[in-house]
Amino acid sequence: MINVTKTFFPPIAEYTAQVQRAYDNEWLTNRGELVRELEDKLTKYLQLEESKILITNNGTIPIQIALKLLGNGGEVITTPFSYVATTAAVVWENCTPVFVDIHPEFLTIDETKIEAAITSKTTCILATHVFGNPCNIEEIERIAKKHNLKVIYDAAHSFAVQYKGKSVFEYGDVSTCSFHATKLFHTGEGGAVFCKDPELWHQIYYSHNFGHNGPTDFFGLGINGKISELQAAMGLAVFPYMNEILAGREKIVDYYNNHLDFEKVTKMRLREGTDWNYSYYPVIFNSEEALLKVQKKLNDLEIFPRRYFYPSLNTVNFVDYNEMKISESVSSRILCLPLYFGLEEGNIELIVNTIIKI
Ligand SMILES: *Cc1c(COP(=O)(O)O)cnc(C)c1O
Numbered sequence: 001m002i003n004v005t006k007t008f009f010p011p012i013a014e015y016t017a018q019v020q021r022a023y024d025n026e027w028l029t030n031r032g033e034l035v036r037e038l039e040d041k042l043t044k045y046l047q048l049e050e051s052k053i054l055i056t057n058n059g060t061i062p063i064q065i066a067l068k069l070l071g072n073g074g075e076v077i078t079t080p081f082s083y084v085a086t087t088a089a090v091v092w093e094n095c096t097p098v099f100v101d102i103h104p105e106f107l108t109i110d111e112t113k114i115e116a117a118i119t120s121k122t123t124c125i126l127a128t129h130v131f132g133n134p135c136n137i138e139e140i141e142r143i144a145k146k147h148n149l150k151v152i153y154d155a156a157h158s159f160a161v162q163y164k165g166k167s168v169f170e171y172g173d174v175s176t177c178s179f180h181a182t183k184l185f186h187t188g189e190g191g192a193v194f195c196k197d198p199e200l201w202h203q204i205y206y207s208h209n210f211g212h213n214g215p216t217d218f219f220g221l222g223i224n225g226k227i228s229e230l231q232a233a234m235g236l237a238v239f240p241y242m243n244e245i246l247a248g249r250e251k252i253v254d255y256y257n258n259h260l261d262f263e264k265v266t267k268m269r270l271r272e273g274t275d276w277n278y279s280y281y282p283v284i285f286n287s288e289e290a291l292l293k294v295q296k297k298l299n300d301l302e303i304f305p306r307r308y309f310y311p312s313l314n315t316v317n318f319v320d321y322n323e324m325k326i327s328e329s330v331s332s333r334i335l336c337l338p339l340y341f342g343l344e345e346g347n348i349e350l351i352v353n354t355i356i357k358i
Pocket of ligand 1: 058061082085128156157177179189190
């Protein structure tokens with residue numbers, strides 16, 4: 001069976017060696033040695049200059065914390081083309097999602113339509129660098145400054161992406177990532193938040209630890225967003241393989257790029273200035289019918305691509321429906337092809353040939 005992705009498992013001896021450290025320290029959570037070491041390693045690997053990292057127990061809680069601190073229960077301008085966590089976090093934090101349609105080629109929020117959606121209640125823009133493809137960061141920053149809005153990037157797919165020579169996590173007031181098992185770099189469950197402003201970083205920091213300022217004093221309201229030593233152990237065991245994983249994925253992406261028929265399917269257009277991470281391989285069909293045919297044929301061969309992202313998030317039952325023509329159309333026609341470290345060339349050939357035949 002071939003799925004859209006496959007979790008990378010480091011050699012078990014290397015994982016248990018990391019877990020052994022937690023045993024030796026008799027320390028399982030509350031920012032132990034392993035969590036702090038992983039943060040240091042990631043800071044260097046990602047070449048963070050201005051932003052500080054805080055790793056968390058998943059990739060959703062940092063979006064919620066950012067919205068709690070910056071959203072103020074107001075309207076949040078957001079993309080309908082993302083994983084459901086993006087929209088759910090907005091609603092969960094008692095903010096109102098205001099969808100703005102996406103660009104048909106980049107698949108990120110269409111920045112030219114943002115200003116028309118701003119009202120006196122708007123507090124934030126929450127945009128996703130979908131499939132690791134950066135939004136139009138400069139333009140979003142300009143709009144946010146002009147209207148005094150905060151910018152949160154859901155960069156769950158963007159581990160190791162560089163934009164204009166620096167980590168994509170350096171952009172926006174807050175940027176978040178997911179280290180879920182299906183993501184490029186993982187800790188089983190996990191995530192991270194990145195922030196340049198020391199004061200805001202501190203608010204995020206205490207928010208993720210119940211608001212504590214020592215055992216009996218509190219800075220303010222908080223929740224539990226802490227990652228454990230056991231998760232950090234997995235991260236530390238996966239970490240040394242990241243360059244190999246990225247190189248392996250690049251080869252598969254090259255194969256798809258060289259062998260698919262781009263008269264019949266369209267691929268996402270990468271934004272200029274992006275050093276991409278080969279995180280997903282989405283293809284857009286001419287019709288949903290064509291997609292379903294290909295999906296059926298591949299499923300018969302025990303190959304399971306995924307309909308990322310379907311449905312368009314403006315259509316889910318916990319938001320008010322507002323038509324988003326492009327997102328709804330793209331969502332119904334887009335399929336992510338299998339892409340993971342260790343996917344064999346014979347299988348990639350089979351996938352490509354099956355699609356071409358149909
Ligand atoms: C995976 C994902 C998340 C959520 O991350 P978790 O670590 O699973 O909580 C949020 N946004 C996007 C776009 C994602 O793909």
